Amino acid sequence: MKVTMTVNGRARTFDVEPNRLLLNLLREDLDLTGAKYGCGMGECGACTVLLDGEPVMACMTLAVDCEGATIETVEGLSSGEALHPIQEAFIEEGAVQCGFCTPGFIMATKALLGESPEPTEPEIREYLKGNICRCTGYVNIVKAVQRAAEALR
Ligand code: FES
Ligand code: FES
Structure with missing residues (x-):
């Protein structure tokens, strides 16, 4: 399935399986490895990213449910060398x-x-x-x- 989302300010389109997790998409397809795979069950928060400004567990979020969404990860916070x-x-x-x-x-x-x-x-x-x-x-x-x-x- 095609899914388009904005990740850290950049529009991205992916071809994903319906069961592809947002966390795996970020880590494996975009090399955004800040969000971590901890429990994989929505219990630890290590995978937290922002979806339209709200914190979500990326290990519990399907990529296809992010159609049109804005995703922010920790990699998007700093500007150049300057940390947030x-x-x-x-x-x-x-x-x-x-x-x-x-x-x-x-x-x-x-x-x-x-x-x-x-x-x-x-x-x-x-x-x-x-x-x-x-x-x-x-x-x-x-x-x-x-x-x-x-x-x-
Ligand atoms: S990896 Fe623990 S809540 Fe997602
Ligand atoms: S789990 Fe090690 S700093 Fe939080």
Whole structure:
């Protein structure tokens, strides 16, 4: 099936099997390997990307359902050598350890701050509850989101 979507600002057309996952399309066809395959079951958030500005689990999203959609991945955030303020904040607060979960957290954070520029700590924790990190213990991730929020205001 033919499917056309805009990925990180660029229009793309693909010929896909009806069961092709968005995550595999991004990683294998476009080499956008920021979104990770963690659980493959919608449980960990490592594959989070934005679909029309909303965070989705790319491991649970069919490519054919993205017809006409705008997809954003972590690769689309930086401009040239300059990292996005959310990426900077994650580094500054030590919210990245192994990094496996980080692209998913960053994309979910972008969506959160788009909806709520000044989120409280409980709001941050609630919004990001679908993203699992096995390394940081979340404290630094919350601080990174707060720092990013401040930088973006
Ligand atoms: S890999 Fe998609 S939610 Fe875990
Ligand atoms: S930094 Fe390792 S899983 Fe989050």
